[in-house]
Amino acid sequence: METTADSEVVIVGAGPAGLMLANILGMYGRSVTVLEARDQLIDYPRGVGLDDESFRTIQTIGLAEQVKPHTTPQHIMRLVNGAGKVILENNPRTLEFGWDRKHGFIQPDVDRVLLDGLGRFENVRVLFGHQVDVVEEDAGGVTAVARVTAGEAETEQRFRARFLVGCEGGKSPTRKRLGVTFEGRSPSTRWLVVDVNNDPLGTPNVFLGADPKRPYVSIGLPHAVRRFEFMLHPHETEDQVTDPDFVNGMLKGHVPDPASLDYIRRRVFTHHGRVAGSFRGGRQLIAGDAAHLMPVWMGQGWNSGIRDATNLGWKLATVLAGTADADILDTYTSERRAHAKAMVDLSLTMGSVIKLTHPVAVAARDAAATVLNLFPQVKSYFADMRFKPMPRYSEGVLADPSTREAGRAAPRLSSNLVAVRTARNKVSPVGLQFPQPRVNSWAGRNLLLDDAVGNWWTVILWGNSPRDVLPGEALAKLEALGARLVCILPETQREWAEAYMSPDVLVLGDHTGTVKKWFDDRPTPMVFLRPDRFVAGACLIQHAPETLDAILASMSFAGSPVLPQH
Structure with missing residues (x-):
């Protein structure tokens, strides 16, 4: 029996969730071993839909240009009845997150880009033909025991790591080892x-x-x-x-x-529609189809696995860097499970609409669609895909913008302050993904926001420097967190601000007015942005120190410095 060199994380399964998670961890400098039972990647088409959230993560890991050739942007979906009449059209035109909301794609080609992307990282290795049947867990870590077949010979290899993530698909041995439920249903069709x-x-x-x-x-x-x-x-x-x-x-x-x-x-x-009761048990976690099985109707199976990796990757990197306690990994379930279930439920509902065969039910569906399409607001509701539940985290690495409670965030803002009472939009941005507008900076013009600010924690303040309004104690905590300080203001003021503000503050010019509109509608001029682009905290400037402390408490912040990857 051979024992291989240790790594910080073992990922079992080289599907999209496992490959994306390995890219994220590699980007943050963590050591990873990916073990895949197959001899190579699956080479036939499977998933066909890639959304803007996933493309934003692909952008973050630096592979957007390599993925683009395998996609069709603005992939329009039309639901037609038996006569060929369009009864619903889904054609969202938003670029809220920097990319078209829907793309057709060839999964084997995009998965190959993710695999080849791992070659950039000396600390990441992928081993095919390694079947993991046994995992031993103790207080210090996990040991994955893999069967390796070469010709007629079979050997065992042991892989030691601090954490193991099972991304082995719907029959996941990791999920079964955790003993968690896998609730849902599998329609008989x-x-x-x-x-x-x-x-x-x-x-x-x-x-x-x-x-x-x-x-x-x-x-x-x-x-x-x-x-x-x-x-x-x-x-x-x-x-x-x-x-x-x-x-x-x-x-x-x-x-x-x-x-x-x-x-x-x-x-x-x-089709299967199932969600695991928990995505974590001790030092073992699950992601992708191992955590949830998604019917095909909304094209969200591949994307849900990418969302898992996006949420889990920065949290594992934070724990491995010593910046947070392992308790932060519990927020992976509290944040991801509810949305995964919502997507499963929506996909099952869409499937039930498509699969109707009873003449009376079919006639009623078609008649209802005809009537609803007469109302522009209803028609745009479907066309713009507003029926799709967007992730909103109410428990996790968050701070409530009204009460500054750690770990929770209500969906609406509440305060007697005039700035809040007069706001056009009282929906809290905390727990939602921050938009990705285009901005100007000293480094270039018309940049996507994420490319400008980097891939770690970011503090964004409209119209002023965070360094000029935050007390020294708060700035020290942000430095320990590795956060980048960013000021966004009208493009007309950018050159003045670059000359005036501290050089460690990134100044961005809002040349389209999109960012100004976002802040104008909301009484939250300071935003604490997580590495996965979700808003951990948003507040008035004088509430910033208290909000920061609540965010740090929600992630079991340990205070050890982590090197950001700007």
């Missing part, structure tokens, strides 16, 4: 997925066919790939529906000549 090269249709977007005879999906993807999905009837067997002649017959109403198609795969699958 089965679907045939058919992927083909050289798209025979060429239309660029998504059609969800709510056809009572046989619901279907038709998706145009990058690199001229087309995906079809068809709901199967109970009497149809897997052998029957994957037979080429049967598939050609199924496609007859969709393409002129099914027999000439260049098939990538034909596969039967069942």
